[in-house]
Amino acid sequence: MVKVYSYKDNDAIAKSLAKFIIAQQDSVLATRDQFNIAISGGSLVNILTKGLLDNKDINWSKWVIYFSDERIVPLNDKDSNFGAFEKEVLAPLAHHGKIGPTIVTINESLIHSSDHSTDAKIAQEYESKLPVNGLDLVLLGAGPDGHTCSLFPGHKLLNEKTLNVASLDDSPKLPPRRITLTFKYLAKCSTLAFVATGASKQASLKDVFENSESKLPCALVNKLANDVKGGVCWFVDDAAVEGIQIEKSQY
């Protein structure tokens, strides 16, 4: 089942997404002591900052945070997804004296600026740190071209059937070298939640939601809805889904 939750702006999304994440957190922590979540880059980090930072219901010390994809750059590089999350969320958390989450990043000692041959090793090592049975929640972005994680339209990784985490060095969006969760691994996770905002997403989301044959990566994630027990949902703003024939509600 794919659900679409739609709001007028990022502040409203941030509030509702926080409520959703806390519900997932609470149901997992009722049964075990660790909440495994993956986040993505882009504007999602800013929405998480708004919704989570001063939120007393987040049990940060029980969170283990992974990345749905990461750029193969040093962690302090402006293009690093970890770097953005550290600056926006982790540093302010530490500043408030809170016990922070555990973060699982790529091993930057394996990055060689000109030699890409260790990129597969970075992916392999990242895969070895992931829970074998999948994550509790994966927060996904959606690019204007319909990509998600670093799974791009028409890319050979859309057909990856063996690896849970793969590397690529031909990302059409810079920077070119990345690692990404694959569909194989996303299918093992409990809940998949997209956050997509802005009119630049309209054309690809029209294809995702109105064309049952769509091959866009975001559409292929929607097709996993029956495999993942918590389903697939979308948190969108009105601009992203204007004119698109879908049933919308609010969480």
Ligand SMILES: O=C(O)[C@H](O)[C@@H](O)[C@H](O)[C@H](O)COP(=O)(O)O
């Ligand atoms: O690695 C990347 O290329 C980006 O992080 C990307 O995957 C992002 O998540 C989407 O393009 C959505 O970005 P916005 O939310 O900023 O529109």
